Amino acid sequence: MEFASLQDVLAGLSGLASAKVLLWSAAGVMIGFIFGAAPGLTATAGVAIATPLTFGVSFDQSMSLLLGIYCGGYFAGSIPAILVNTPGAPGNAATTMDGYPMARKGRADMAFVLAVLGSFVGGILSGAVLLFLAPALSSMALMFTAVEYASFGIFGLVCVAAISGGSILRGCVAATLGMILGCVGIDPVDGVIRLTFDLPQLLTGVPLIPALIAFFAIAEMLNQGSTAEVRELPPQERASIAEALRSFLRHKWGALKAGLIGMGIGILPGTGPTIASWVSYSEMSRREDPEEPPLGQGAPRGIIASEVSNNAVTGGALVPLLTLGIPGDTVTAVLLGALTIQNITPGPLFIIENGNLFVLLVGILMLSNVWLLAFGLGMRRFLPLFLKIPMxxxxxxxxxxxxxxxxxxxxTAFPVAxxxxxxxxxxxxxxxGLPMPPLVLGLVLGPIIEKNLRDALTVHKMDITIFVTRPISAVILALTLFTVVVTIRKAAQKQVTE
Amino acid sequence: MNDSNRLLGGITLGAGIVIFLLCRGIDTLPDTRTLSPDFFPQLLAVALSLLGIGLLIQGKGRPLPPVAAKVFQSRNLAVVGLTLLYTCAFGYGDYRLNTVMYIALVMGVLGCRSRTLFLTVPVLATAVMYGIFRYGFLVLLPTLF
Known part of the structure; x- marks a missing residue:
C-alpha cells in the first residue's frame, strides 16, 4: 500500500475550502454534542440516525456531517461525566474519575477546558497518524489474532489497580463481579445459554449502556440523595484557557502517550474508546504531580489522559476501515454503510485509487476537531449553570x-428496569466501599477475554503455550506481569510507610 | 461484624458460592474443542469467593454503624423505592404521568418546599423530555393516549 500522491493531497485539501463542507461539519459536531451528552444516546446512534439523511448529498458533505457527529459525540460524553458523574458514552467513563471531583471543588469550568483541549489534541494527533501511517499500521493490526486479543484483554485488567479507589482487593472484587455479569447470555463460542434465569431479554447479555448508567448515574444519584443534608455543589470558579494550557503542557508527554494508546487501541477492531480511556488513565496513574491532587480526587491529568485517548480512537478506528474495509469500532461500522451509499468500497486499494478522497476524509476529521474546540470552549461558560439547579x-x-x-x-422497557x-x-x-469503575471495566473486558481465549484454544488445539510462543502476545503478557509486580511492590511500600 | 470490608467479604463469598452452584447448571456440549461454556463463569465464581475470603481476613473497612445509618434512613429508602418503582414500571402506564409523579415525589422526599418549583418543574421537565425524545430522537415512549 502506498501513500496518496501530491496531486491527490492538493485535490483533497481543496475540497475543505468549500462553505458547504464547513457548515455540514459544524452541524455534525453540534448534533454529536447532543447525542454524546445524552446518557443512553451515543455517537453511534447519532451517526446511524444521520446516515439515511446522506443519500441525497455528495461525499464531502456526507462525510462532514457524519465525522462531525463522530468527533462531537465522542467528546460530549464528558459533559455529563463532569457535571453529574454520568458518562454520556462508555468512552467517557474514565473522565468521571476526576471530572466530577473537580466539579465538586468548584472547578467544572477548568475540567471542561481540559476535556475540550484533550479531545482536540487526541483528534488532531490521530488524524495526523491516519494520514501518514495508515497503511503501515493496518498491516500491523492484521497480525493480531485471538491469542493477542486475549492477552491484550488481560493487560486491560491491570487498569483495575489504578481505578480501585485505594483498595486493590475491593477493585478486584468489583472487576470479577463485572466479568461475571459479562458471562450472562448466550455463550459466544458454543451458543449455550448461561445465567439468564430464563429471561429471554438476557439472552444477548447484560447491555453495557444500562449497566453504565446504573453504576455511575443511578448509584451516584442515590448516594447524593442519602446524605443527611442534600449537598449543593459549590459556586463554580471561572478558569482561564491559559491556565488550562499550562496544566496541559505540564502533562504533554502523558497526553502524547494517551494519544498513542488511543490510536493503537482504535486500530484494533472490536475494542474502542472505553478500553482506550481506562488504559490511558491507568498509565497516567503511574505519574505523580506534587502540584495536583492524587488521581481520582480531581486531578487535571486524569481528564487529559481519558479525553485525549478517547478522541484519539476516532482516527485509529478509521485505519482498518479505510485500508482493510474492517470497522475499528461501532461508529466506523455504521460509517462503512455511509461509504457504501456513496458507492465507495474501502479496502487495500482505497488510498491508491481514491487518494484525494482519503486526504479529504482526514481533512474533514481534523476540521471536525477544530469545530469541537471552538464550540466546546464557547459553550463552557453556560454548562456549569446546570449545577445551579437545586439538588x-x-x-x-x-x-x-x-x-x-x-x-x-x-x-424496550427491560433495560430500564x-x-x-x-x-x-x-x-x-x-x-x-466497592468501587464502581472496575465493575464496568470487568463488564467490558470479560467477554473480550473469554471469547478470544476460547477461540485461540480452539484454533491451537488447546495448546496453552501459544500465549507465550507468539511474540506479540508474549510481549503483552510480559508487560502485564511487569505492571502487576510493580503495582504490588508499590502497594507494599505504601503500606510499610503508613 | 462491625466493619464494611468484612460485610462485603461475607456478601462476596456468599455470591461466589451461589454463582458457582448456578454455573453447575450450565449445559456443556459433548464435542466441544475448547474450554467448556461453564469454565469461565466457574473460574470467576471461585475467584470471587477467594477475594471474599481475602476481604474477610483483611477487615480495615469503614465502620458499619454510620453506613447502616445512611442506608436505612427513611428518606433514602423512599428515594430508592421510588426509583426502583419508576424504572421497573417504565413500560407500563403512561410515560408522562409516571414521570410527573416520580419527579414530584422525589422532590418532596428530598425536601423541596417551594410551591412554584413543585408546580412547574415536574410538568415542564416531563414535557421537555417527552418532546425531545419523542419528536427529536423519534423514540416511541410508552403512552396510553
Whole structure:
C-alpha cells in the first residue's frame, strides 16, 4: 500500500475550502454534542440516525456531517461525566474519575477546558497518524489474532489497580463481579445459554449502556440523595484557557502517550474508546504531580489522559476501515454503510485509487476537531449553570434522563428496569466501599477475554503455550506481569510507610 | 461484624458460592474443542469467593454503624423505592404521568418546599423530555393516549 500522491493531497485539501463542507461539519459536531451528552444516546446512534439523511448529498458533505457527529459525540460524553458523574458514552467513563471531583471543588469550568483541549489534541494527533501511517499500521493490526486479543484483554485488567479507589482487593472484587455479569447470555463460542434465569431479554447479555448508567448515574444519584443534608455543589470558579494550557503542557508527554494508546487501541477492531480511556488513565496513574491532587480526587491529568485517548480512537478506528474495509469500532461500522451509499468500497486499494478522497476524509476529521474546540470552549461558560439547579430538583431529573436515555437505546422497557435494579445494587455495594469503575471495566473486558481465549484454544488445539510462543502476545503478557509486580511492590511500600 | 470490608467479604463469598452452584447448571456440549461454556463463569465464581475470603481476613473497612445509618434512613429508602418503582414500571402506564409523579415525589422526599418549583418543574421537565425524545430522537415512549 502506498501513500496518496501530491496531486491527490492538493485535490483533497481543496475540497475543505468549500462553505458547504464547513457548515455540514459544524452541524455534525453540534448534533454529536447532543447525542454524546445524552446518557443512553451515543455517537453511534447519532451517526446511524444521520446516515439515511446522506443519500441525497455528495461525499464531502456526507462525510462532514457524519465525522462531525463522530468527533462531537465522542467528546460530549464528558459533559455529563463532569457535571453529574454520568458518562454520556462508555468512552467517557474514565473522565468521571476526576471530572466530577473537580466539579465538586468548584472547578467544572477548568475540567471542561481540559476535556475540550484533550479531545482536540487526541483528534488532531490521530488524524495526523491516519494520514501518514495508515497503511503501515493496518498491516500491523492484521497480525493480531485471538491469542493477542486475549492477552491484550488481560493487560486491560491491570487498569483495575489504578481505578480501585485505594483498595486493590475491593477493585478486584468489583472487576470479577463485572466479568461475571459479562458471562450472562448466550455463550459466544458454543451458543449455550448461561445465567439468564430464563429471561429471554438476557439472552444477548447484560447491555453495557444500562449497566453504565446504573453504576455511575443511578448509584451516584442515590448516594447524593442519602446524605443527611442534600449537598449543593459549590459556586463554580471561572478558569482561564491559559491556565488550562499550562496544566496541559505540564502533562504533554502523558497526553502524547494517551494519544498513542488511543490510536493503537482504535486500530484494533472490536475494542474502542472505553478500553482506550481506562488504559490511558491507568498509565497516567503511574505519574505523580506534587502540584495536583492524587488521581481520582480531581486531578487535571486524569481528564487529559481519558479525553485525549478517547478522541484519539476516532482516527485509529478509521485505519482498518479505510485500508482493510474492517470497522475499528461501532461508529466506523455504521460509517462503512455511509461509504457504501456513496458507492465507495474501502479496502487495500482505497488510498491508491481514491487518494484525494482519503486526504479529504482526514481533512474533514481534523476540521471536525477544530469545530469541537471552538464550540466546546464557547459553550463552557453556560454548562456549569446546570449545577445551579437545586439538588432536590436535579436528582429526580437525572433519574428521569437516565431512564429515558436507557429506553431510547433499545426501545424496550427491560433495560430500564435492569438499570434500576443494577443501580440500587451498585449504590448499596458502593456504600460498603466497592468501587464502581472496575465493575464496568470487568463488564467490558470479560467477554473480550473469554471469547478470544476460547477461540485461540480452539484454533491451537488447546495448546496453552501459544500465549507465550507468539511474540506479540508474549510481549503483552510480559508487560502485564511487569505492571502487576510493580503495582504490588508499590502497594507494599505504601503500606510499610503508613 | 462491625466493619464494611468484612460485610462485603461475607456478601462476596456468599455470591461466589451461589454463582458457582448456578454455573453447575450450565449445559456443556459433548464435542466441544475448547474450554467448556461453564469454565469461565466457574473460574470467576471461585475467584470471587477467594477475594471474599481475602476481604474477610483483611477487615480495615469503614465502620458499619454510620453506613447502616445512611442506608436505612427513611428518606433514602423512599428515594430508592421510588426509583426502583419508576424504572421497573417504565413500560407500563403512561410515560408522562409516571414521570410527573416520580419527579414530584422525589422532590418532596428530598425536601423541596417551594410551591412554584413543585408546580412547574415536574410538568415542564416531563414535557421537555417527552418532546425531545419523542419528536427529536423519534423514540416511541410508552403512552396510553
Amino acid at each position: 432536590p430538583v436535579l436528582l429526580p431529573l437525572i433519574g428521569v434522563f437516565a431512564a429515558t436515555g436507557c429506553f431510547a437505546d433499545s426501545n 435492569l438499570m434500576g435494579i443494577l443501580g440500587v445494587a451498585g449504590y448499596y455495594l458502593s456504600t460498603l
